[in-house]
Each structure stands twice: as structure tokens, then as C-alpha cells.
Amino acid sequence: MRDQLITQREAVSREIRKILTDRANNFNIALDDVSITTLTFGREFTAAIEAKQGEATSAKLLGEAIANNPAFITLRKVEAAREIAQTISNAANKVYLSSDDLLLNLQGMNLDVNKKK
Numbered sequence: 001m002r003d004q005l006i007t008q009r010e011a012v013s014r015e016i017r018k019i020l021t022d023r024a025n026n027f028n029i030a031l032d033d034v035s036i037t038t039l040t041f042g043r044e045f046t047a048a049i050e051a052k053q054g055e056a057t058s059a060k061l062l063g064e065a066i067a068n069n070p071a072f073i074t075l076r077k078v079e080a081a082r083e084i085a086q087t088i089s090n091a092a093n094k095v096y097l098s099s100d101d102l103l104l105n106l107q108g109m110n111l112d113v114n115k116k117k
């Protein structure tokens with residue numbers, strides 16, 4: 001959005017001029033000209049943009065890690081199973097599941113990362 005505002009500066013300027021002129025007319029003020037000299041964004045907007053860029057970077061790095069090292073996805077599955085087991089073990093209720101029910105099938109996974117397929 002920021003890039004769009006910068007590239008369409010003239011259109012944005014016209015829209016701001018129209019809004020300000022209409023608003024000023026309510027107070028009997030005549031505006032001759034309106035110029036955008038500095039374009040800044042609030043902290044919340046900037047933080048949201050940076051967060052989106054961080055998500056895109058994370059997704060790219062994750063994709064590269066999976067492509068470069070197939071064992072990475074195995075590690076993530078083991079970590080997910082560990083988190084699920086931790087959550088279930090802390091629950092007040094008793095839960096009985098086979099590893100297949102966790103959708104991870106850790107018993108059937110080849111965890112030997114040195115072995116070629």
C-alpha cells in the first residue's frame with residue numbers, strides 16, 4: 001500500500017485536496033493549494049507491513065529449508081508430536097491415542113537421516 005501511495009502521489013494529492021477543500025468550505029475557508037511534502041505512516045501501520053514482510057520471509061526460508069534438507073520436515077513432525085504430547089499430558093482428562101491418530105505416524109517414519117532413499 002505504501003508503494004501505491006508513493007507511485008500514485010498525484011492522485012492521492014488530488015483526493016486530499018478535494019476532501020480538505022470541502023471540509024474547509026464548511027468553515028468559510030478557501031484553500032488555494034494543497035501539497036504533500038512528507039508521507040509518513042503510523043506505528044501500527046508500519047508494524048503491520050513489517051509483520052507481513054516477516055511472514056513472507058519466514059515462508060520463503062521454510063520452503064528453502066524443506067527443499068534443501070528433507071530431514072527438516074521430519075524434525076518439524078517430531079517437534080509437533082512433542083507439543084501435542086505435552087498438551088495432552090497436562091490436561092486433566094485421560095486421552096488414549098495411537099500415533100496414527102496424531103496424523104504424524106512417527107513409528108512409520110524413516111528417522112535415519114544418513115541413509116539414502
